[in-house]
Amino acid sequence: xxxxxxxxxxxxxxxxxxxxxxxxxxxxxxxxxxxxxxxxxxxxxxxxxxxxxxxxxxxxxxxxxxxxxxxxxxxxxxxxxxxxxxxxxxxxxxxxxxxxxxxxxxxxxxxxxxxxxxxxxxxxxxxxxxxxxxxxxxxxxxxxxxxxxxxxxxxxxxxxxxxxxxxxxxxxxxxxxxxxxxxxxxxxxxxxxxxxxxxxxxxxxxxxxxxxxxxxx
Amino acid sequence: xxxxxxxxxxxxxxxxxxxxxxxxxxxxxxxxxxxxxxxxxxxxxxxxxxxxxxxxxxxxxxxxxxxxxxxxxxxxxxxxxxxxxxxxxxxxxxxxxxxxxxxxxxxxxxxxxxxxxxxxxxxxxxxxxxxxxxxxxxxxxxxxxxxxxxxxxxxxxxxxxxxxxxxxxxxxxxxxxxxxxxxxxxxxxxxxxxxxxxxxxxxxxxxxxxxxxxxxx
Numbered sequence: 001x002x003x004x005x006x007x008x009x010x011x012x013x014x015x016x017x018x019x020x021x022x023x024x025x026x027x028x029x030x031x032x033x034x035x036x037x038x039x040x041x042x043x044x045x046x047x048x049x050x051x052x053x054x055x056x057x058x059x060x061x062x063x064x065x066x067x068x069x070x071x072x073x074x075x076x077x078x079x080x081x082x083x084x085x086x087x088x089x090x091x092x093x094x095x096x097x098x099x100x101x102x103x104x105x106x107x108x109x110x111x112x113x114x115x116x117x118x119x120x121x122x123x124x125x126x127x128x129x130x131x132x133x134x135x136x137x138x139x140x141x142x143x144x145x146x147x148x149x150x151x152x153x154x155x156x157x158x159x160x161x162x163x164x165x166x167x168x169x170x171x172x173x174x175x176x177x178x179x180x181x182x183x184x185x186x187x188x189x190x191x192x193x194x195x196x197x198x199x200x201x202x203x204x205x206x207x208x209x210x211x212x213x214x215x216x217x
Numbered sequence: 218x219x220x221x222x223x224x225x226x227x228x229x230x231x232x233x234x235x236x237x238x239x240x241x242x243x244x245x246x247x248x249x250x251x252x253x254x255x256x257x258x259x260x261x262x263x264x265x266x267x268x269x270x271x272x273x274x275x276x277x278x279x280x281x282x283x284x285x286x287x288x289x290x291x292x293x294x295x296x297x298x299x300x301x302x303x304x305x306x307x308x309x310x311x312x313x314x315x316x317x318x319x320x321x322x323x324x325x326x327x328x329x330x331x332x333x334x335x336x337x338x339x340x341x342x343x344x345x346x347x348x349x350x351x352x353x354x355x356x357x358x359x360x361x362x363x364x365x366x367x368x369x370x371x372x373x374x375x376x377x378x379x380x381x382x383x384x385x386x387x388x389x390x391x392x393x394x395x396x397x398x399x400x401x402x403x404x405x406x407x408x409x410x411x412x413x414x415x416x417x418x419x420x421x422x423x424x425x426x427x428x429x430x431x432x433x434x
Contacts, residue, residue, distance in 0.1 A: 040258045041341045041370065042362025069342065071368050094311060094342035123340055124258045125286065125311035144361035144384065145259025151288050153258065167361065173390055
């Protein structure tokens with residue numbers, strides 16, 4: 001059985017990589033910076049995007065593709081920030097693949113987009129394995145998830161260019177060892193850029209948004 | 218492509234179901250209550266098991282199989298509660314399947330076990346799709362994950378017999394709408410038994426442990 005599974009996984013990943021390259025060509029043609037945003041369920045990806053889109057939209061043209069198994073709740077929240085957004089419902093799939101993202105590109109105003117955020121399905125495992133044509137992966141970790149996540153889910157930390165530590169306002173009420181989070185993350189990925197934010201208080205959002213806008217200024 | 222993928226998924230699930238039935242037979246033979254414990258990463262499954270094993274072990278013989286991509290950190294924490302535990306490292310797999318659980322049964326003291334907890338990989342999607350031979354699925358949701366999770370990940374809420382709302386000590390610092398969590402969960406699954414606990418303060422653990430022990434008394 002295992003041989004068969006591996007073969008099929010390879011096929012799926014190969015077909016995905018072809019579609020990812022097509023997406024990459026589309027992003028290049030329109031000079032779009034594409035960011036694949038990853039995290040556990042409930043880390044605050046959507047809250048971060050609402051704050052980030054609000055902070056960036058005066059300077060840059062931002063759009064969002066957002067993946068969820070069901071509901072358009074996240075798209076409605078992001079639309080409130082006044083940016084174009086498409087909800088992708090994956091049904092039972094635990095990650096976005098390049099084909100799903102390609103469908104969303106057909107309805108977004110690509111010629112009027114500088115940065116596209118692709119908010120993946122909440123999952124610390126499979127979304128790290130499927131390229132969707134992005135320039136960079138970035139991840140969000142709620143500090144309420146605990147300090148053991150880098151060592152337990154190493155691929156996502158290795159694959160990401162930035163780590164946003166969210167819900168920093170909860171730190172006084174948690175046992176989370178922030179030095180362990182930072183040290184274990186950097187041991188896996190020495191180039192990882194780490195931000196500390198609170199989407200509730202707004203702390204840290206400006207530094208994160210300024211860093212992001214540097215890629216397109 | 219989609220036809221091929223669906224065919225393979227079916228094969229995988231069919232082979233998994235055969236192994237799940239074998240596990241079920243093993244549990245029946247040894248009169249073991251097997252509970253498949255599911256949640257997002259960082260909801261507190263391991264903390265809950267440490268507290269639960271401590272509360273139950275004077276009355277019942279408890280054992281644990283715990284799944285993670287990497288590390289034996291969770292097994293070491295659970296072993297601290299003085300119960301037999303096996304760590305299953307799944308590598309890149311985002312869920313436990315029945316074969317993986319079957320491997321752990323070969324090294325656990327089955328003849329001396331009343332309740333086996335199977336702590337799944339942290340993931341709100343795929344673990345709900347793979348039976349491992351369990352009598353019941355139960356899930357943990359950290360209230361720091363937000364009130365939108367039932368509608369966004371409905372299968373897990375439908376499949377679970379109990380929902381443990383953890384990190385209740387954080388409620389004063391959160392915007393989580395607990396009525397929405399409860400109402401949306403019960404709309405998906407009217408028979409769902411809901412517990413509110415804090416593994417940090419210990420609140421609610423006794424009621425949960427007493428309910429669990431009722432299945433084997």
